Amino acid sequence: MLCEGNSIRSIVRMTGVSKNTISKLLIDVGKACAAYHEANVRNLKTTRVEVDEIWSFTYAKQKNVKTAKAAPANAGDTWTWTAIDADSKMIVSYLVGGRDAEYAMWFMDDLRSRLANRVQLTSDGHKSYLEAVEGAFGADVDYAQQVKMYGNAPESSKGRYSPAECTGIKKHRIEGEPDKKLVSTSYVERSNLTMRMHMRRFTRLTNGFSKKVENHAHAVAFHMMYYNFVRMHKTLRMSPAMAAGVSDTLWDMKDIVKLLEAAEAAKPTKRGSYKKDISN
Secondary structure, three states: OOOOOOOHHHHHHHHOOOHHHHHHHHHHHHHHHHHHHHHHOOOEOOOEEEEEEEEEEEOOOHHHHHHOOOOOOOOEEEEEEEEEEOOOOOEEEEEEEOOOHHHHHHHHHHHHHOEOOOOEEEEOOOOHHHHHHHHHHOOOOEEEEEEEEEOOOOHHHOOOOOOOOEEEEEEEEEEOOOOHHHOOOHHHHHHHHHHHHHOHHHOOOOOOOEOOHHHHHHHHHHHHHHHHHHOOEOOOOEOHHHHOOOOOOOOOHHHHHHHHHHHHHHOOOOOOOOOOOOOO
């Protein structure tokens, strides 16, 4: 249910399980999925990578943080950076946090560490990518930016969410010799839509948003594991992990449960101090 767009409260109503139990399960499985991704999504022989950022918010929207009661320090805008293999459709790297240059550098460093060879990289026109890509890849990348130009939003849509009409696209070569025909962010933007559809906390205009950025990150880690290993890609007729050569079989949700059970078994057992009863 957590992977199919249900909020925690809706799962409580459907299952009768307590909210705290579901929240704890999300945290535990998120940690297990993040650890597996960190260790196993490595040495990928991809040739084309697309990167993008998707917006959400934690606790309150950025404009309301100052007046929100008991707002945590990281309340407000929360961005999820994603990198997708354009051929296998596998999410190679992801990062939850801000949208500044520091997060861009962390994201690109992580992406570079997972690739086995030179790739063609495409991003949008976000300026933070320029220094981050240079720092992570140097000259060992064919990098281009695709910049979309938008017109004004129509009068009928003002006051509610409605994206402006795209009036044109410009492609800029930044580094190396990228193939202009392959400069695109379509696949990563489509995967961002999948994130909005499969995680309630990403859905716009609802009250299912994240209240803690840590839980937001755990939900993202869980979704990425589900998307890469469990969910069959409609066009590929296999999971992205299978297409990328990371997995030999299509996973089931039970396999993610096994990851959780293995993580639980690896935890050290905590025992209280033993006191012998000598009253008799």
